[in-house]
Amino acid sequence: MKLRILLVSLLSTLGYAFPSSTAVDKASRSPGKSVDLGIPQLFSEDTTAKVWRVALNLLNDLPDKYPEKVPDTGANAGHYALEDVSYWTSGFFPGSVYDLLERAVRFPSHFPANNIDRQEIHDQLLDLAGKWADPLHKQALRTDTHDLGFVIMPALRKDWELNGNQKSLDTIVTAAHSLATRFDPRVNAIRSWDSFENKIMNITDKETNFLIIVDSMCNMDLLFYAGHQTSNQTLIDIATTHSHTVLRDIVRENYSTFHCCNINPQTNELKWKGTAQGYKDWSTWARGQAWAILGFTQTYSWTKDPVFLDAAKGVSDYYIKRLNEAKHSHPYFPLWDFDAPTVDGQLPPRDTSSATAAATGLLKLHQILKGDSPYLKAAVKIISQTIDLSYPGDPASLSMSDGKITVTPPEAKWDALFMNATENNNEFAMTMSNNTGIVYADYYFLEFGNALLEMGFV
Known part of the structure; x- marks a missing residue:
């Protein structure tokens, strides 16, 4: 077995995309068994230092x-384009810094430090994480967005759990109550978007339109967490109710997913199902499917309702099925939409953010199933093949x-950990964006590594 694992490590170094199925299968049978999964980038000094560098270099842009995202063309090619703190992605980079802090505190053997004093690492990283997290607290009072889970949870949950910072827990609870104001009992759901506009649609009237998107499943974690922390049923x-509505109206019978649906809140009539960022209304947007994997897995972990476990397994199996059916190289590095066509021999863009979010969800689902699943092996293949094509030297x-x-x-040369993310490649989008770095692809890559550490796989 040792010889096999050493061989896998050598093959990975030489650029082979598939890690050892023997090693992964061993881990699947023995959840606490440490094995070499053949992904050295997960815990390399490169990975740590790149995140640390961005955190230092962009401090002056706070609060x-x-x-x-990191564009691959233009005057700012290779460097982060910034968004306002109110934008839905603002929580991911602070979450990445807290992922590093979690490694330094809980898993120091997987935090390469180049002989730097460990106390210095902790103190300076804690200070850096706090500076990036602090402006997020003011976002908790917002009632104009469903994305408070993405904004608040990545950094402030870890700040509470690692450091016992009561302010962060209070902010989480405040944000959950803000998010709850968007729930409409007529629809049995939280309103995702107040409006939606592209080149062919303009939905603005909230009296007759109620937009729900699959991404919303990942924001339910905020409500569950705050609800259990404060015993608020x-x-x-x-x-729970919102998750049932998404399952009914956005998940198809074969467990593929729509991106969006629109309901008339006055009549509860379903007016439209489609996409804003995928290929076509009938197609399966890969990141949306990843959000479903992660969101339904989280919902089951909180509720223990077998309906949500079936949903988590169903959307996961569909994702893996589409990867298995792909005929191109590195089939486990997903295209931005599973139904996007090859044109004149040119593959459509891929999406690292779908890959890392899906892999994280699959790993958590594997943990729930106590090692009796195919999902660890699939998750490792996804990460391995994504690294092979998208991790810059x-x-x-x-x-x-x-x-x-x-x-x-x-x-x-390139600020993000990954290249080849696709933010929105829909033909009717007001702005299309692909082949970039994206902050949440990096965040879920770090989350994937920390989950492996938590589960004892590495």
């Missing part, structure tokens, strides 16, 4: 601006200078 019931390392931890080199 208003946060990293969102109303928050728990709202999240841009080495970085940590060092000490004048009492401060710094990153060498101080500037990057």
